[in-house]
Amino acid sequence: MPLYHNDDQAMLADTARGFIAEEGNIAKQLRHWRDRNCKDGFGHGLWKQMAEMGFTGMLLDEADGGLGMGHVEAGIVLEEIGRNLTPSPFLTSSVLAATALKHGSDDLKGRYLPGLIAGDSVFAVAIDETAKHRPSRIATRAEKSGNGFRLTGSKSFVIHGGSADMIVVAARTSGSDEDADGITLFAVPKDAAGMSHDAVRLVDTSMATHTKFDGVELDGDAVIGEIDGGRAVLDAMLIAGRVGAAAEGVGVARGAMDMTVDYLKQRKQFGRLIGEFQALQHRASHLYSEVEIARAVTIKAQQLLDAGAESADLMASVAKAKVAKTARLAVQEGVQMHGGIGMTDEYDIGLYMKRDRALAEFLGDAFFHANRVATLSGY
Amino acid sequence: MADLETFRQETRAWLEANCPPEMREPARDEDDVYWGGRRATFKNDAQKAWFEACVAKGYTVPAWPKEYGGAGLSPAEAKVLREEMSRINARPPLSSFGIWMLGPALLQFGTEGQKQRFLNEIARGEIRWCQGYSEPGSGSDLVSLQTYGEDKGDHWVVNGQKIWTSYADHADWIFCLVRTDKADKYQGITFMLYDMASEGVTTKPILLISGSSPFCETFFDNVKVPKSYGDDVPAYVGQVNRGWDVAKYLLGHEREMISGLGGGDRTAAIGTMMKRHAAKLGDELDPVLRAELAMFDVDALAFTAMGEKFLDEIKVGKAHPAQPNMMKYVGTELNKRRHELMMAVGGSRSLEWESEETGGGKPARNWLRTKANSIEGGTSEVMLNVIAKRILDLPGA
Numbered sequence: 155m156p157l158y159h160n161d162d163q164a165m166l167a168d169t170a171r172g173f174i175a176e177e178g179n180i181a182k183q184l185r186h187w188r189d190r191n192c193k194d195g196f197g198h199g200l201w202k203q204m205a206e207m208g209f210t211g212m213l214l215d216e217a218d219g220g221l222g223m224g225h226v227e228a229g230i231v232l233e234e235i236g237r238n239l240t241p242s243p244f245l246t247s248s249v250l251a252a253t254a255l256k257h258g259s260d261d262l263k264g265r266y267l268p269g270l271i272a273g274d275s276v277f278a279v280a281i282d283e284t285a286k287h288r289p290s291r292i293a294t295r296a297e298k299s300g301n302g303f304r305l306t307g308s309k310s311f312v313i314h315g316g317s318a319d320m321i322v323v324a325a326r327t328s329g330s331d332e333d334a335d336g337i338t339l340f341a342v343p344k345d346a347a348g349m350s351h352d353a354v355r356l357v358d359t360s361m362a363t364h365t366k367f368d369g370v371e372l373d374g375d376a377v378i379g380e381i382d383g384g385r386a387v388l389d390a391m392l393i394a395g396r397v398g399a400a401a402e403g404v405g406v407a408r409g410a411m412d413m414t415v416d417y418l419k420q421r422k423q424f425g426r427l428i429g430e431f432q433a434l435q436h437r438a439s440h441l442y443s444e445v446e447i448a449r450a451v452t453i454k455a456q457q458l459l460d461a462g463a464e465s466a467d468l469m470a471s472v473a474k475a476k477v478a479k480t481a482r483l484a485v486q487e488g489v490q491m492h493g494g495i496g497m498t499d500e501y502d503i504g505l506y507m508k509r510d511r512a513l514a515e516f517l518g519d520a521f522f523h524a525n526r527v528a529t530l531s532g533y
Numbered sequence: 534m535a536d537l538e539t540f541r542q543e544t545r546a547w548l549e550a551n552c553p554p555e556m557r558e559p560a561r562d563e564d565d566v567y568w569g570g571r572r573a574t575f576k577n578d579a580q581k582a583w584f585e586a587c588v589a590k591g592y593t594v595p596a597w598p599k600e601y602g603g604a605g606l607s608p609a610e611a612k613v614l615r616e617e618m619s620r621i622n623a624r625p626p627l628s629s630f631g632i633w634m635l636g637p638a639l640l641q642f643g644t645e646g647q648k649q650r651f652l653n654e655i656a657r658g659e660i661r662w663c664q665g666y667s668e669p670g671s672g673s674d675l676v677s678l679q680t681y682g683e684d685k686g687d688h689w690v691v692n693g694q695k696i697w698t699s700y701a702d703h704a705d706w707i708f709c710l711v712r713t714d715k716a717d718k719y720q721g722i723t724f725m726l727y728d729m730a731s732e733g734v735t736t737k738p739i740l741l742i743s744g745s746s747p748f749c750e751t752f753f754d755n756v757k758v759p760k761s762y763g764d765d766v767p768a769y770v771g772q773v774n775r776g777w778d779v780a781k782y783l784l785g786h787e788r789e790m791i792s793g794l795g796g797g798d799r800t801a802a803i804g805t806m807m808k809r810h811a812a813k814l815g816d817e818l819d820p821v822l823r824a825e826l827a828m829f830d831v832d833a834l835a836f837t838a839m840g841e842k843f844l845d846e847i848k849v850g851k852a853h854p855a856q857p858n859m860m861k862y863v864g865t866e867l868n869k870r871r872h873e874l875m876m877a878v879g880g881s882r883s884l885e886w887e888s889e890e891t892g893g894g895k896p897a898r899n900w901l902r903t904k905a906n907s908i909e910g911g912t913s914e915v916m917l918n919v920i921a922k923r924i925l926d927l928p929g930a
Contacts, residue, residue: 418927528802
């Protein structure tokens, strides 16, 4: 398969670019909700509009009411979300939770998918338990209790945890904290007794929670996939989420780069446009090269994932690490080349820097994924 | 598709029958590579047999038309042949600047007479070509070149000096940029073809930091170059005074070729190989070195995807015409980084300059060789200039 968008995908990209630039732009969404101190950190109106576009259920099978599309297509939407810094539950709901629910029972699908497809529901995922992403260690425990389970423990960095109608929780049903086996995924509804959220606003204005499970009683049918066999579903969810986060990061990088290159063509100092200075030209050209490469490997990972290739796991980590490094470069060069106004809240470039920081941390930063590339490659 | 599969089976069978086992391993020494030319000798019978089989089949230049010595393969078929050769580690039967550089220029700009003569000579390995571009005062600023051809009616008299002429001391003919109009910088250069045995041509090898001498200084002292070698065979490619168009086309081509160095078909992580190498030396990877290897592998594997995307886009005309500059820049910088890391893993062993264990100092010599990657064929800085101007459209670039 050639590493560029086919005609249908190019058409989707046109549609998504126009729609998100119009409705999801920084003034209309990120600044709007931030300046009103919105507790959700995103707009439900836009989520509903995304549902009308078919985006919210795009990864779901047509039999389940979705569009039956793949990660290349989801990546197209995510790249535009990234470019516009659109606060949106798309990645956590339509990519991560949706991937988990694909492995769920018909009962679970029936309970949650219609709300997602209609844009009425928002989902979150609770994986991390410490300040760094370390899914190999799951200490939150779910013990057998009657016909169901009793959930005890705590999770961090639960994006949209406070506004989620359902949270996918990775918990341990057997073994010790570092075991690969013995993990089970649960769909925990928002009104579950014993679940409490400590909501925190993050640097990029998004809302996350530290979520506590204090003997939360769950029905047996809250289990997603197999009891004790949740690692496979968790891994599938993580790969999809990482590839999706990479696509969003490509959008952040391209948005920051485009804004910066434009600025080089407008700002005058010493009687000429600063874009005439070779010192800045070379840095801009280097950045361009890195962004092109980050985008290429992200599409590669999307295609491998859609093809069900074994190498998708490795390539997802390569993409996540490469994009994290590249978007970091883009936002840092962006602020520096904007000079003083790059430090002001009035200009958008600083918002890119803040978004990159949070997005790169989500589901593993460049260090985590480079280490993973080494481990998967046998060194 | 079915036809391609048939072609693959046929190719596989042909290679099985014609590629000697000795030719199915990577070249180890300089004389493992066959360059052709008047003075060429074969290292052994296997090299000769493999070369002759390929000439007969058109496989020294598989994608060139049959009438010019090629096999007339379509891009898809040529790819299959490359894959099948790479599958058995088959060496290229013939290496030459005629194949890589002059051939593509003639296919694009040459007259029918030039193609008939020169392309066939190249395909059969009869004439070894060298490239006369850079001059001592004209490196990155190539268009300022001053080697001058004075018009004497039916011939030119060429005077001047070229530098970095690859293997000029082994070459039979040169394709050379010569100024023919001093008043016009860009439209005053002619892309000439002439015999290195002409009176007044001398070459002097340049000893490099790697200890080898792949490049020469080449001097032209009143060299008489006829304007024509016969009916429809002019001694220049394209038009007189329009050689810069040909040179620019070829530079783009060369950058594409060099850009393959960093990524190409590499899909394996270098760290995997380096861990084994360290173990062989009785060492293990330092954790910080391992981290650098991992960061390198992220960049290199990502660049491999970029290479794939670039080739896919070129096929359908989607690639930005200046994109080869980006590929060249990143590919060569990555290759330098790769060798820095390999030297670090090799430790004191990789410092050895002549030992048998290192194949005569291969790690160090190869490491030093890579430093030229980001200089030859346009420096990294020039590549960045071109990206700024042609892709980013920055002012005054």
